Amino acid sequence: MYALIALGYTMVYGIIALINFAHGEFLMMGSFLGALLINRVQGTPLIVGLALAMVSSGLIAVVTERVAYKPLREQPKIFVLTAAIAVSVLLQNVARLIFGASAIAFPAAFPEGSINFDGLGIWIEYSQLIIVVLSVVLMVQLWYFVNKTKIGMAMRATAQDIEAARLMGINTDRIISITFYIGASLAGAVGVLYGMQYSVDPLMGVQPGLAAFVAAVLGGIGSLPGAMIGGVLIGVIENLVAGYLSSTYQSAITFLILILVLSIKPTGLLGRKTVVKV
Amino acid sequence: MDTVLTIFRELGPTIYSSLELIGVYVILALSLNMINGMAGMFSIGHAGFWAVGAYSAAAVTVHGPVALGGPLLLVISIVVAMVAAGVAGFILAVPCLRLTGDYLAIVTLGFSIIIVTLLYNFEYMGAATGVSTPILASKGVIWFMVLLTLIVYYRLQFSSLGRTIQALREDEIAAQSVGLNRVRLKTIVFVIGAAMAGLAGALYASSQTYLSPAGFEFDKSIKLLTMVVLGGLGSITGVAVAAVLLTLLPEVLRLFSLDAYQMLVFSGMLLVMVLLRPQGLMGRYEIWDLPLLRRYWRPGGAESKS
Numbered sequence: 279m280y281a282l283i284a285l286g287y288t289m290v291y292g293i294i295a296l297i298n299f300a301h302g303e304f305l306m307m308g309s310f311l312g313a314l315l316i317n318r319v320q321g322t323p324l325i326v327g328l329a330l331a332m333v334s335s336g337l338i339a340v341v342t343e344r345v346a347y348k349p350l351r352e353q354p355k356i357f358v359l360t361a362a363i364a365v366s367v368l369l370q371n372v373a374r375l376i377f378g379a380s381a382i383a384f385p386a387a388f389p390e391g392s393i394n395f396d397g398l399g400i401w402i403e404y405s406q407l408i409i410v411v412l413s414v415v416l417m418v419q420l421w422y423f424v425n426k427t428k429i430g431m432a433m434r435a436t437a438q439d440i441e442a443a444r445l446m447g448i449n450t451d452r453i454i455s456i457t458f459y460i461g462a463s464l465a466g467a468v469g470v471l472y473g474m475q476y477s478v479d480p481l482m483g484v485q486p487g488l489a490a491f492v493a494a495v496l497g498g499i500g501s502l503p504g505a506m507i508g509g510v511l512i513g514v515i516e517n518l519v520a521g522y523l524s525s526t527y528q529s530a531i532t533f534l535i536l537i538l539v540l541s542i543k544p545t546g547l548l549g550r551k552t553v554v555k556v
Numbered sequence: 557m558d559t560v561l562t563i564f565r566e567l568g569p570t571i572y573s574s575l576e577l578i579g580v581y582v583i584l585a586l587s588l589n590m591i592n593g594m595a596g597m598f599s600i601g602h603a604g605f606w607a608v609g610a611y612s613a614a615a616v617t618v619h620g621p622v623a624l625g626g627p628l629l630l631v632i633s634i635v636v637a638m639v640a641a642g643v644a645g646f647i648l649a650v651p652c653l654r655l656t657g658d659y660l661a662i663v664t665l666g667f668s669i670i671i672v673t674l675l676y677n678f679e680y681m682g683a684a685t686g687v688s689t690p691i692l693a694s695k696g697v698i699w700f701m702v703l704l705t706l707i708v709y710y711r712l713q714f715s716s717l718g719r720t721i722q723a724l725r726e727d728e729i730a731a732q733s734v735g736l737n738r739v740r741l742k743t744i745v746f747v748i749g750a751a752m753a754g755l756a757g758a759l760y761a762s763s764q765t766y767l768s769p770a771g772f773e774f775d776k777s778i779k780l781l782t783m784v785v786l787g788g789l790g791s792i793t794g795v796a797v798a799a800v801l802l803t804l805l806p807e808v809l810r811l812f813s814l815d816a817y818q819m820l821v822f823s824g825m826l827l828v829m830v831l832l833r834p835q836g837l838m839g840r841y842e843i844w845d846l847p848l849l850r851r852y853w854r855p856g857g858a859e860s861k862s
Contacts, residue, residue: 297658349831356598357834359658360785360826363600367778367823375820488669491662530673533666540659541651 281509282413282468283490284497285420286461288505291494292437293457294351299362300342301465302487303369306480308335308466309473310377317382328470335466336459338369343458348451373480381479409471416467417506420460424502433457485529489516492536563808570807576763578803579698580756583705585783585799586792587752592781593790594713595745596725597652598661601668602780605641605750607772608671609757611681612640614689614767618681630692634758641754642747644671649746653739668777675769686768693762701759705752709792712748721745722790775819782826788836798837 283305290298312331316324346365350358424430436443436453444450472486489512497508512532519531571578588602613633621629648667652660681687712718721741724731732738761767779802787798806818829836 297662346827346831350834353834355658356592356596356789357830359598359661360781361830363778363781364823364827364830367775367819368827371817371820371823375817488665495659495662524677526677527673530670533670536666537651537663540655540663 280486280490280493280513281506282416282464283486284493284505284509284512285417285502286464287491287494288497288499288502289433289457289461291499292501293433294347294440294454296347296355296358296362297491298458298461299359299487300339300366300369301461301490302483302485303366303373304335304339304462304483305465305469305472305486306373306478306483307338307369307469308332308463309469309478309482310373311335312466312470313382313473313478314377324470328467331466331470332463333466335469336463339458339462339465340455343455348454370480370483377480381477381482383477409475412467412471416464420464421502423460429453429456488529489532492532492539495536496539559812562811566811567804567808570811571804574803574807575695576693576698576759578800579695579702580760580763581780581783581803582702582796582799583756583759584753584780585787585795586705586709587749587756588780589784589787589790589792589795590709590712590752591745591749592784593788593795594718594725595721595742595749597742597745598658599664599749600661600777600781601664601666601774602753603772603774603776604664604668604671605644605753606757606760606776607668607675607769608644608750609637609641609754610761610767610772611675611678611757612754613637613758613761614687615681617690617692617762618687626690626692630697630758630762633692633762634755637754637758637761638751639754641757642751644754645747645750646743648750649743652746653742665774665777668772668774672769672772675772681767684769686766686770688766689761689764691763691765693759698759698763701755705755706792706796713792717741717744775822778819778826779822782822782829785826785829785834785836791836791842793842794837 283301286301286304287298290296290301308331311334312327315330316327342365346361347358350361424433432443432448432453433456435446435448436450440450443453468486469483472482476482490509493508493512494505495508496511497504497506499505512535515535516528516532519528523531584602584606587605588599591597591599591602613636616633616636617629644667648664652663655663675681676684713722720731720736721744724736724738724741728738783799783802784795786802787795802822805821806815809815809818809821
């Protein structure tokens with residue numbers, strides 16, 4: 279699950295070198311809208327809720343990018359980052375205003391039960407299985423989109439060198455918007471999946487958002503396979519910490535990993551070396 | 557019209573009753589300004605240093621030698637807090653030196669989250685329930701410290717050390733090529749900034765009756781960041797004035813029972829400032845650079861527009 283969110287981070291970072299703090303909030307918004315639709319309208323199939331969540335968080339992301347990030351593209355990085363933090367806190371509080379501060383439960387849309395492997399002492403719930411399958415489907419689609427389509431090629435070109443891409447006739451503003459849209463709609467999808475496992479509240483985006491960022495850094499930021507590997511690793515580590523230590527230490531450990539990765543191998547596991555231009 | 561009158565009628569007592577808090581926030585905002593504005597290192601976890609200072613000072617005043625008496629205990633707790641926060645700053649500076657911009661920001665955020673997590677699990681100081689602290693610092697003591705901080709900061713900014721640090725901010729590569737030691741300077745700034753936040757923490761701990769980890773979470777760092785951005789990155793007086801105004805803002809909102817919107821206002825303000833006037837209200841100017849005052853009073857002289 280972290281892998282999917284981390285993909286969004288990595289895509290946005292790869293293209294405009296911005297750590298999008300508000301990414302977790304896109305997840306939260308998608309989760310809320312999906313949950314509301316399924317809750318209010320009886321008999322809405324899960325897939326419609328999921329689609330709505332993806333579209334709406336994608337749109338929120340595009341609006342955010344246009345309003346808050348685009349005017350600052352020529353400014354020093356500090357200001358863009360400040361804007362991103364501000365957007366993140368703003369969205370949290372807007373959500374609190376609209377949806378209320380308390381958590382709402384996601385309706386049970388999955389069949390209960392689990393597959394047991396008694397001999398191994400492992401059991402997998404159906405819901406977890408569906409999450410894994412959905413994640414894999416989305417990832418394959420993303421891989422196809424980035425590597426095989428024309429827009430995907432334009433995205434990769436923009437990520438390489440935004441000026442050169444513009445000179446080659448690529449509408450970079452549009453590409454950046456598309457990137458934001460895709461990244462955020464992945465986050466929205468995760469929001470629905472996440473909301474089903476736990477519950478939906480205005481601050482739900484913070485923890486997975488940060489963990490996914492660490493996953494992206496761990497895997498080498500800007501690299502799609504790296505983000506997936508990082509996501510899986512962070513997910514496993516967090517579960518181990520929760521299992522053997524205490525779940526209160528989860529985020530502390532996540533950040534400890536981040537600090538260690540950044541001080542030992544800043545480019546991450548699959549990152550490229552960056553060259554500072556003088 | 558009525559609302560305006562209400563604000564003015566309530567403002568006096570409100571200011572008086574929150575003088576301690578204002579003082580603490582002025583020192584905090586200045587310490588963040590030192591790291592963010594003067595050195596151009598983007599830290600968004602500043603509340604972490606504050607927490608280290610507040611908790612280590614509280615450890616002295618709550619569990620320490622009470623027999624020493626109030627004033628001495630206060631002095632000891634301040635020293636302990638500054639040293640503790642300075643050490644934390646030094647430890648954090650080591651991984652941070654290799655990083656710039658957004659990575660640095662994330663690491664400082666991570667640091668503050670780690671600190672808060674540890675405090676939530678720290679039984680000795682009350683864990684999540686918090687700890688009651690004796691009140692040792694009066695309004696006078698706090699504002700004396702504010703004055704001292706302002707003077708020290710002013711002297712530092714226009715000293716040769718301050719100027720080299722600002723040169724580093726403007727162009728790291730150029731500054732290094734004329735022989736400035738990047739690592740040393742950045743560490744110094746980080747440690748001084750952290751120690752100042754520790755001072756604010758000590759004053760906070762001994763002017764409030766109660767400390768809890770929830771008081772040092774990410775929203776406090778955002779608040780500090782808003783103060784620095786509103787006041788103008790790098791401007792001493794601008795940031796100090798912004799700190800006063802923004803500490804009063806929640807109190808004013810409370811008059812209209814709008815305190816639920818506090819963080820909405822802060823983050824909205826931050827966003828609007830960044831979009832419309834990223835240099836802050838004051839830019840890099842100081843109050844005495846304002847045209848009106850400048851004719852009569854120019855302590856910084858022409859040089860103050862660093």
